[in-house]
Amino acid sequence: MTMSASLRLLVVDTDQFGAAAADAVLRRLPAHRPRLGVATGDTPIPLYRELARRHACGQIDLRTALLIALDEYVGLGPDDPDSYATYVRTLVAAPLGIGTENIVIADGLAPDPDLEAANLDTRIEALGGVDVQIAGIGSNGHLAFNEPGSAWESGTRVVQLSEQTRQDNARFFGTVADVPHRAITQGLGTISRARSIVLLAAGTAKSAALTAAVSGPIDPHVPASMLQRHPAVTVIADRAAAAGLSLRGEHR
Ligand code: PGA
Numbered sequence: 001m002t003m004s005a006s007l008r009l010l011v012v013d014t015d016q017f018g019a020a021a022a023d024a025v026l027r028r029l030p031a032h033r034p035r036l037g038v039a040t041g042d043t044p045i046p047l048y049r050e051l052a053r054r055h056a057c058g059q060i061d062l063r064t065a066l067l068i069a070l071d072e073y074v075g076l077g078p079d080d081p082d083s084y085a086t087y088v089r090t091l092v093a094a095p096l097g098i099g100t101e102n103i104v105i106a107d108g109l110a111p112d113p114d115l116e117a118a119n120l121d122t123r124i125e126a127l128g129g130v131d132v133q134i135a136g137i138g139s140n141g142h143l144a145f146n147e148p149g150s151a152w153e154s155g156t157r158v159v160q161l162s163e164q165t166r167q168d169n170a171r172f173f174g175t176v177a178d179v180p181h182r183a184i185t186q187g188l189g190t191i192s193r194a195r196s197i198v199l200l201a202a203g204t205a206k207s208a209a210l211t212a213a214v215s216g217p218i219d220p221h222v223p224a225s226m227l228q229r230h231p232a233v234t235v236i237a238d239r240a241a242a243a244g245l246s247l248r249g250e251h252r
Contacts, residue, residue, distance in 0.1 A: 004228035007214060009235045011242040014202070018046030021134075021200055024234045025051075026060065028132045028196045035066045037133030037191075038092055039144070040084045041169075043200045044134055045091070052095035063097045068130055069105035070144040070191070074158060074182040077109040082173055084108075106156070106184040113158045117184045121156040124190065133194035137201050140164045141209040141222035145185035148221045152229075154187030168205075188226050196232035199224070201241035210237060211244035 012020045025047065029036060038044070054060045069088050078085035085105050093103055104123060110116035124130065140148055140162060147162045160182055161169075170176040191197070201210045213224035214235060227233045237245075 006231045007233045014238050018050035021047035021236045022050040024198045033064045035131045037068045037130040039134045039136045040087045041136050043136040055096050067103045071185040072106040072108045073180040075180050117156045130194040133197045135199045137224045139205050143224040145183040146188050146223040150223050153189040156186045199235045202238045204240045206241040207244045
């Protein structure tokens with residue numbers, strides 16, 4: 001089993017997941033006006049809780065950080081409780097004392113979603129790019145909403161969500177019928193320009209995808225395998241997600 005030399009893998013117990021992720025993110029985040037790429041979903045919640053805890057006890061100050069979101073559902077506006085804008089505002093920004101003016105996210109209600117997507121790429125570039133990108137992985141190997149088959153150089157764009165992804169995310173919506181069919185996602189090319197990436201994976205459902213992504217061939221059918229091409233990636237996995245990996249390199 002091969003693993004990219006530049007990819008650092010930490011396997012941690014569930015109760016250490018948030019702290020290990022927070023350490024990995026903070027280690028690479030510049031002190032001055034950091035640009036933090038934020039993922040949504042369940043997996044990063046322990047990380048955001050840990051950052052909030054450290055903020056509350058004065059250990060860190062991220063109030064000047066820019067939060068740049070990976071994706072948003074087309075059709076859900078910033079006030080929709082299921083939008084990623086609501087997630088970033090309530091679960092990341094507010095607990096860290098970061099104002100909403102410092103959140104960069106596509107508007108799911110933009111009248112022209114394609115233009116909105118292209119504008120997001122331009123904005124990210126104008127801001128100087130992302131210092132540390134937090135990412136999750138889909139059970140189908142997707143990275144952000146770059147579903148299998150996405151081009152390595154893809155920019156931010158409107159995508160159709162796969163049925164697997166809609167099923168996986170139905171838990172946030174009640175029924176799968178309520179899950180939007182389209183999203184605006186940063187492209188694999190966009191994500192690859194982040195200076196460093198911290199990929200988080202937890203639970204048995206991610207094991208096959210994580211194994212394929214970090215130790216299988218670099219293959220567009222496993223979009224997260226793009227991480228093997230990036231020079232500065234840290235993967236934090238719990239023991240269930242890492243079960244399929246033969247552990248080499250740094251882990252604990
Ligand atoms: P999850 O989503 O953290 O909610 O499992 C990850 C993803 O789909 O990228």
